[in-house]
Structure formats: C-alpha cells, structure tokens
Amino acid sequence: MSAITPQKRYEPKDSITLGFSAAGMSAIVGTVVSAAQNSLGKHNFGAMGIFTRSGATIALFATAGGLYAFGEAASSNLRETNDAWNQFYGGALAGATVGVYKRTIPAVVGYSAGVAVLMGLFGWSGGHIGGIYAHMDKKEKAEWEKTFFANERRLPRSEVLEKLSAAPK
Numbered sequence: 001m002s003a004i005t006p007q008k009r010y011e012p013k014d015s016i017t018l019g020f021s022a023a024g025m026s027a028i029v030g031t032v033v034s035a036a037q038n039s040l041g042k043h044n045f046g047a048m049g050i051f052t053r054s055g056a057t058i059a060l061f062a063t064a065g066g067l068y069a070f071g072e073a074a075s076s077n078l079r080e081t082n083d084a085w086n087q088f089y090g091g092a093l094a095g096a097t098v099g100v101y102k103r104t105i106p107a108v109v110g111y112s113a114g115v116a117v118l119m120g121l122f123g124w125s126g127g128h129i130g131g132i133y134a135h136m137d138k139k140e141k142a143e144w145e146k147t148f149f150a151n152e153r154r155l156p157r158s159e160v161l162e163k164l165s166a167a168p169k
Contacts, residue, residue: 008082015077019070026065030058060101068094068119084123091119 031050034057038049045053072090076082095115099108128134136144155163 010076010080010082013073013076015070015073018073019066022069023062023066027058027062029065030061033061034058056101060097064094064097067097084120087123087127088116088120092116094119 034050034054037054037057038045038047041049041053043049043053051058068090070090071093072086075086075089079085092112092115095112096108098115099105099111102108102111126134
C-alpha cells in the first residue's frame with residue numbers, strides 16, 4: 001500500500017521507552033477525563049472519586065496509549081519500514097484494549113478492527129491533522145499538486161478504440 005504522501009525514512013525506535021512515555025501522557029489525559037466524569041456524576045466519594053469511582057478510565061487511557069505507541073514502534077522495527085501499516089497495528093492493539101474493557105469478544109474484535117482502520121487511514125493520508133499540506137510551504141505545495149494531479153500520458157480516443165477492438169479472437 002503506497003501512501004498519498006512520500007514515505008518517511010525508516011529509523012529504529014525504542015519500543016519500550018516510547019510505550020511507557022505514551023502511557024504516561026495518556027494517563028494524564030485519562031485523569032482529566034476521569035475528573036470530568038467525577039464532577040458530572042452524583043456520588044458521595046468527593047474528590048477521591050477521580051481514582052475510586054472512575055479510576056478505570058485512567059487505566060484504560062494509559063494502557064491504550066501505551067500499547068498503541070509500543071505496537072507502532074515494534075511493527076516499524078520488525079518490518080524495518082515506516083508506513084501506515086505501523087499505525088494500523090498500533091491501532092489494533094489500542095482498540096483491543098478498549099474491547100477488553102467492555103468484556104466481550106465481539107467488542108475486542110470490533111474495536112480492534114475499527115481503531116486499526118481509522119489509524120491506518122490516518123497514517124496513510126499523511127498523519128497530519130492539518131492535512132497533507134501541513135508541513136509544506138507554498139512552493140512545495142504547488143509543485144506537489146502539479147505532479148499529483150498531472151496526467152502521465154493520455155492516449156487519443158481512436159488509439160484506445162483500436163486497441164480495444166484489436167483483441168485476440
């Protein structure tokens with residue numbers, strides 16, 4: 001599968017370090033989400049409800065984020081390429097984590113497939129929220145558009161019809 005944008009050069013990654021750092025950052029996001037859940041719900045836990053009542057959210061975010069980063073880096077290292085399949089495999093691990101949280105096999109398979117496809121497509125389309133032009137200046141953008149939308153070679157209609165009608169009988 002070739003990506004829309006040029007493929008980045010492969011560089012080895014430390015899977016374990018990337019996984020743990022992503023898990024830490026995801027745990028912070030999970031804590032914020034847990035705090036929002038705690039403040040919106042009715043309960044008697046007070047401020048500790050962030051950890052006691054909705055603390056599983058923190059663990060879910062940390063695990064999914066860590067496994068995504070680990071899966072992406074490990075796939076990149078094992079295949080020695082830097083393409084969208086790495087994001088696909090990382091997304092499959094992260095989605096499976098959400099499915100395990102739901103405690104059903106169909107959820108594991110469904111979330112794994114869904115997140116994998118979303119992350120794979122995101123990586124295939126350039127991996128930038130700002131679009132494929134996010135890292136280009138105006139000159140590069142114009143040159144890229146010229147080559148991307150250029151028609152390599154168009155045959156005249158008569159030649160196409162001649163080739164189609166000259167099929168072996």
